[in-house]
Amino acid sequence: MENSFTEENYLKAIYKLSRRTNGGVSTNALAERMDTKASSVTDMLKRLSSKKLVDYQKYQGVTLTDKGLKVAVDIIRKHRLWEVFLVEHLGFGEHEVHDVAEQMEHVSSPLLVERLDKFLNHPKYDPHGGPIPDADGKFPAPTRVKLDELPVGKQSKVLGVTEHSDSFLAYLKKVGLDLGQQFTLIDRHDFDRSVDLLLNGEPLHVSHEVARHIFVSN
Amino acid sequence: MENSFTEENYLKAIYKLSRRTNGGVSTNALAERMDTKASSVTDMLKRLSSKKLVDYQKYQGVTLTDKGLKVAVDIIRKHRLWEVFLVEHLGFGEHEVHDVAEQMEHVSSPLLVERLDKFLNHPKYDPHGGPIPDADGKFPAPTRVKLDELPVGKQSKVLGVTEHSDSFLAYLKKVGLDLGQQFTLIDRHDFDRSVDLLLNGEPLHVSHEVARHIFVSN
DNA sequence: TACATGATTTAGATGAGTCTAAAAATAAAT
């Protein structure tokens, strides 16, 4: 009935990797993400499988069961709620919260989570713009899209990012694409999938590599 | 450089037991408190000793080193700060917070602790009246005494308890000795060390067994 | 002083989680 921190971290990693690949998650992908060895992953997948948290058969990759999915989403809920708390109430910077939340997400108390959620006024997004699932595991309706998928002519604003490296965030700051910044998408170039924006009356050219990491409203 | 949750819990237990015994803490006392076996305690003491967190030689009991003391006090600081947070900001009842704090105390982030402390306005006591050490490990000056040591004639108020069982707390509630309750100590009976109080104009007889678990102002 | 009793430590085992090195299965290339 109890999942270890390690098990919880694996489940979350499987969840995140499976969002971007169809079919099962590979042992190597998981090893890379968990910063461990493939052999350790294999061991863990057997353990998770015996606890009915994942569907796993050797050489075929792994997927979450309903039970495993529930656990993974609950960890994500806790992680993101704590990030909101740290930023909004303790004055943490956005880039300072992740490692702490990585620990807090494992505190086990349903009462705590629901009271924290209420205290925070049931936030729908974390400080990075990540959506926060509710107590039933449902994510907020996606009122957002990646910048590289926004239709031409649309007015929009920056809601979040999926890449948190210092260099990326510094770049966004430099060109003015801060969180909440409004803009209009005025053109799209198919040959390199780059886009042209208009923000504060100034034109801005954004590469696909950058655009695909930015969440915007739609 | 990293202490496991288990190690931290042992250090805290050694600290608490050593407050009430002169000399080292015994293996059995520790086993009882940690709800484990004496042999497991011996193993752990060897590990803590090799990490220079305790002074231990076989059959002689154990004491904390300066290094171990620092860790123990820091865990207590975190535990009590989180309890304040849970009660004052999340609306937990006093009796609901301990188990959650037992987990939260192990979240490792000096920045988090200092920001939490600031957010809570540097509280000096937790919801049970337990003193909260500051960032340097210093406890607040004791402006308190056990009820069984209060001088006759003194007006005082309830500040905390050292016994947290449901039955004890229910008893206090029943007789009106709630946290913050004002009273005057009107008599002391040497033969059984019981005391007579006057609270809200009504007399109340309190046994030594109860009185010795109640902190009051002096 | 010697025995009995209780406290403590050792010995040996287990499970979780990890590692390295080697074997096996799958996928890619010729």
Place this chain on the structure above:
DNA sequence: ATTTATTTTTAGACTCATCTAAATCATGTA
């Protein structure tokens, strides 16, 4: 269809934290 390369799994070993059972130490009492 073979051979080669890559991915994945097994085998065996290690640490941490725990247990049970057996041995040892310390002490109080006869």
